[in-house]
Amino acid sequence: MKIEAAVIKEQGVTFAVVVVKKSVVDNQFESERVIRALMPHFGNIPVVLMGQDYRGRAYYRGRRDIVNFLSRLHISQIPWREYYVS
Template identity: 55%
Template sequence: MQFEGAVLREQGVTFAIVVVKRHVVDNRTEAQSAIRSFSPVFPGVPVVLMAQDSSGRATYFGRPDITRFMSHVSPSRVPWKRYTLN
């Protein structure tokens, strides 16, 4: 499975962001399961999920300090990359 994601280091914290469908971010159980499934691609790094609505507005799910920080960052400034999860 291929997906879009990014690894960022901000304010001394390294973390990963993974793009998912909106319904994943809206469902806590599904979001937590998704984070666990993506964690092997980013070992030892907190994973945050990001979904966009039809107008491009981003919503995040994950560690509160990281989601708060990312809520002030435009998704267009994130260095997205295609990853593969086997």
């Protein structure tokens, strides 16, 4: 399966941001399930999910400090690339 994601190292913390449907971000149970499933694909670093609403506004779910950092960025500042996961 192909996903769009970014691995970022900021202030000594390395984490992944993964694009998902906003409905996944809105559902805490589903978000936690997806984060747990994706962590091994990124070397068990913290994973944050990002979904967009119909206006393109980003919403995040994951570790609070990372979410706060990402919320101050425009999504174009995130180094997105395609990853393949099984």
